[in-house]
Amino acid sequence: MKAEKQAVQLFALAKRFGKVEALQEMTLSVGEGELFGFIGADGAGKTTLLRILATLLLPGGGRAEVLGLDVVASYRDIRRRIGYMPGRFSLYQDLTVEENLRFFATIFGTTIAENYDLIRDIYIQLEPFKERRAGKLSGGMKQKLALCCALVHRPELLLLDEPTTGVDAVSRAEFWQMLGRLKEQGITTLVSTPYMDEAALCDRIAFMQEGRLLAVETPDAITTLFRKPLFAIRARQTWPLITWLRSTPDAHSVYAFGRAVHYTDNRLSASRDELLLSLQRQGFTDVEVQQIKPGIEDTFMALMEPERGERHG
Numbered sequence: 001m002k003a004e005k006q007a008v009q010l011f012a013l014a015k016r017f018g019k020v021e022a023l024q025e026m027t028l029s030v031g032e033g034e035l036f037g038f039i040g041a042d043g044a045g046k047t048t049l050l051r052i053l054a055t056l057l058l059p060g061g062g063r064a065e066v067l068g069l070d071v072v073a074s075y076r077d078i079r080r081r082i083g084y085m086p087g088r089f090s091l092y093q094d095l096t097v098e099e100n101l102r103f104f105a106t107i108f109g110t111t112i113a114e115n116y117d118l119i120r121d122i123y124i125q126l127e128p129f130k131e132r133r134a135g136k137l138s139g140g141m142k143q144k145l146a147l148c149c150a151l152v153h154r155p156e157l158l159l160l161d162e163p164t165t166g167v168d169a170v171s172r173a174e175f176w177q178m179l180g181r182l183k184e185q186g187i188t189t190l191v192s193t194p195y196m197d198e199a200a201l202c203d204r205i206a207f208m209q210e211g212r213l214l215a216v217e218t219p220d221a222i223t224t225l226f227r228k229p230l231f232a233i234r235a236r237q238t239w240p241l242i243t244w245l246r247s248t249p250d251a252h253s254v255y256a257f258g259r260a261v262h263y264t265d266n267r268l269s270a271s272r273d274e275l276l277l278s279l280q281r282q283g284f285t286d287v288e289v290q291q292i293k294p295g296i297e298d299t300f301m302a303l304m305e306p307e308r309g310e311r312h313g
């Protein structure tokens with residue numbers, strides 16, 4: 001049996017821009033064939049990391065290897081073997097769909113026909129618009145074309161920087177189905193996203209905050225890092241509810257979550273009935289309290305808590 005190989009390895013990788021530490025000694029391995037997600041808010045360092053792996057930015061400290069090659073010493077070889085889709089669209093707006101694709105194929109010394117089987121599923125959806133200029137496509141279509149362009153030279157590794165940001169829900173779902181199919185073809189994908197529902201579709205995810213990895217786990221396992229009792233609370237008035245909960249001494253975290261408020265209590269013994277009673281005593285009406293299983297987003301918020309706690313005093 002073939003030993004498991006690493007597609008990407010970071011060894012205390014660091015990058016600083018003036019005073020900002022965009023990446024702080026990050027160490028991580030991503031195996032061949034993995035669909036790996038980076039989750040983090042704006043400024044977490046996701047773009048910086050992907051740009052270093054795409055050999056477009058030099059590391060400031062530490063080392064990174066892509067497909068077993070050093071990103072500084074072997075940048076030319078790496079560029080031939082990876083596909084990179086930057087956050088802002090990489091397309092030529094004045095070229096048509098077909099011209100864009102042909103352009104990207106040509107710079108890699110290949111043709112659309114040569115690798116058509118890889119892009120076929122995606123390109124079929126674009127074909128009716130192949131004479132249209134890229135600038136005139138919808139957001140979802142642009143993103144599919146950008147993915148085709150990143151794939152047309154049959155890369156072994158795909159680096160996708162927030163590919164679905166600002167794209168409608170249907171196109172987002174279709175895009176992730178495509179990533180699943182690419183995985184079946186053995187392509188390793190590193191993708192950054194601010195969307196927690198997308199995190200659940202990855203083999204493993206890394207939570208990032210201020211250039212650091214908070215946790216790296218499978219989507220199922222990551223929620224076990226959430227250890228405090230979690231309650232979903234509803235009342236007639238949401239904002240007074242949030243304000244009051246935040247003022248209570250045992251509150252650990254309180255945040256709006258859809259129409260409910262997700263509340264964690266510092267006491268492991270906190271009970272639903274007790275909470276319900278104290279809310280009713282405060283005069284809240286139509287109160288519902290339910291102890292729930294934490295999801296990926298709850299876990300992410302909880303792991304970010306130290307800094308949030310400071311902000312909330």
Ligand SMILES: Nc1ncnc2c1ncn2[C@@H]1O[C@H](COP(=O)(O)OP(=O)(O)OP(=O)(O)O)[C@@H](O)[C@H]1O
Pocket residue numbers: 017018020021022040041042043044045046047048049
């Ligand atoms: N070229 C640069 N010059 C100065 N600061 C930079 C530069 N690039 C990134 N930064 C800073 O580094 C930090 C990480 O930025 P980065 O773009 O990697 O984050 P991100 O997680 O990708 O967020 P976003 O989704 O906003 O791009 C931020 O504080 C950002 O302002």
